[in-house]
Amino acid sequence: MDCDVLIVGGGPAGLSLARSLADAPLRVIVVEKQPHAALEAPGYDGREIALTHRSIGTLKALGAWDLLPPEDVSPLDEARVLNGASPFALSFDPASHGGGPLSLIVPNHRIREALFRTVEHQPNLTLLAGVGVAALKTSARAAEVTLDDGRTLSAKLLVAADSRFSGVRDRLGIGAEVNRLGRSMMVCRVRHDGEHHGVATEWFDHYQTLAMLPLNGRRSSAVLTLPAAEMDGIAALDEAALGAELTRRYQGKLGRMEVDASAHVYPLATTWSRHFAATRAALIGDAAVGMHPVTAHGFNLGLQSQATLAKLVIAAAQRGRDIAAPSLLRRYEMTHRLASRPIYAATNWLVRLYTDERPGARIARHATLRAGSRLPLARQAITAMLMQR
Ligand SMILES: Cc1cc2nc3c(=O)[nH]c(=O)nc-3n(C[C@H](O)[C@H](O)[C@H](O)COP(=O)(O)OP(=O)(O)OC[C@H]3O[C@@H](n4cnc5c(N)ncnc54)[C@H](O)[C@@H]3O)c2cc1C
Incomplete structure (x- = not known):
């Protein structure tokens, strides 16, 4: 075997899994199609990630927070x-849960x-940047990946962390529910005259959704969702x-x-993989679940997926068991x-x-919002979820 764990995709999910395995008795390879320079100094992409308290805890444990x-x-x-x-x-608001911010x-x-x-200096990790995956096959014994440059790599466990349109998932023969929504989301950092007071708003207006995420100073991240054709203008x-x-x-x-x-403009599509695992392979991050950004959970779930997988793999490695056993x-x-x-x-x-503009739907959402504003238990449940540690 060239390694124990071969991760395809050096995005947040792939890199955090690699880091989670740092102290395990395992050899890890990450294959990322972007060049090394783009990983070292990623360009600003407009996305502002609202982190749950659990994700903040994970990033601290990984040494990334500081x-x-x-x-x-x-x-x-x-x-x-x-x-x-x-x-x-x-x-x-977090007042009923001991205070502090709802999210960072x-x-x-x-x-x-x-x-x-x-x-970048992790001893058990080899990072192969600037190269993608051309082909792969898996068997009960190993996963074998052929890279674009012709090299072949074998591993005990193959992990797909290559985005919601995962090529590895396709090559593994795992189907996915893909909903192309015909809408696009623009993210744009703005300066403004007024104060936001740390309040984020999600405004479902007729024919547009506009969110404002509060940033330090008089700045916000404006997140505008419109039909794709209108967004072009x-x-x-x-x-x-x-x-x-x-x-x-x-x-x-x-x-x-x-x-x-x-x-920055992102065409919106949500994806749900029919399986999150196959013979000698697992899917994490967006490759498993591609969330709509409106509830700000894609990254958070991706971090959770790698933590779940890492825990099982490390426990198996420490006991000398197969890290890609079907039961695991x-x-x-x-x-x-x-x-x-x-x-x-x-x-x-x-x-x-x-986003349904038919009259019946308008009445339904008005009623939902009104009921929600009177249901403190529902509000508290959502707040507790955001503040989950
Ligand atoms: C506008 C916007 C706002 C968002 N806001 C939030 C938020 O507030 N909170 C939140 O939790 N989430 C948010 N998200 C979601 C979050 O950004 C994603 O869930 C997260 O980036 C997914 O990480 P990932 O590593 O799974 O995939 P990606 O970030 O897509 O990374 C995949 C990596 O795999 C590489 N790759 C792809 N194909 C190959 C291949 N064949 N070979 C090698 N490498 C390959 C890519 O180059 C990339 O580096 C938002 C998303 C958008 C679009």
Whole structure:
């Protein structure tokens, strides 16, 4: 065997798994198609990740948290959901759970950079950057991967961490539910005249969804979702016009807005893999579950998936057992499916409820929001989930 664990994909899920295995008696290889320089200094991609307390704990345990520039960590103290012009706001605040921020927001590229720094000198890890996967086969004995440059690598366990459109998943013959939503999400950091007071808003307005995530200072991450064709026109605006457009769409609630960093557009698609494991293989991160970003859980679930898999693999390695035994992989699959299915289904339900413009749906969401604002138990349950440690 060339290694024990072969991870395809050096994104947040792949790198955090590699780091989780640092002290295990295992040889690990990460194959990443982006060049080494892009891993070392990832470019700003507009994504601001709202981390749950559990994810913050995991990043601390991995040694990545202390590598994040403190000025890039912004507290999110309260979250409000707004519906059209309705005065009923559903509000989530941490006061009933011992205080402290509901979440901390960190730019995605900073997390990737910090994770890279935790693994760059890891003795049991070989990082092969700038090369992808051309073919693979698995058997009861081993997984064998052929790289684009013709090299072949064998491993006891193959891990797919190569995004929601995972090529490894396809090559393993694992099907997936893929929902292309025909909508695009623009993320754009803005400066504004008004104060956000640490409050994030998710405003499901008619024909658009606009979220504002509070960042340090008078800055926010504006997250605009529109039908893909309409987004093309907005994406073509220059910075001054885009600032004015976002101010208008947010009805001046935060005063005048100006673009603070380049805008990025993501076509929206959610994915759910039919299996999270196969012979000598496991799927983690977005390769297993590709969440809609609206509930900010994709990264958090990805971190959870690698922690679940790492725990099982390390325990097996320490006992001298097979790290890719069918029973181990079934256990991983079952645990992560149970952890992710409810949030995946609830998020998709929320998206359908709030983007359906038929009159019946408008009445239903108004009623849901109104009921939600009167159901303290539901609010507390969601707050507790966000603050889960
Ligand atoms: C606008 C936006 C906002 C978001 N906000 C949040 C949030 O607030 N909270 C949250 O929890 N999540 C959020 N997410 C989701 C989060 O960004 C993703 O869940 C996370 O990046 C997934 O990590 P990953 O490592 O699984 O996959 P990716 O980040 O997609 O990384 C996959 C890696 O695999 C590599 N790769 C692909 N194919 C191959 C191949 N054939 N060979 C080798 N390498 C390959 C890629 O180059 C890449 O480096 C957001 C997403 C978007 C789009």
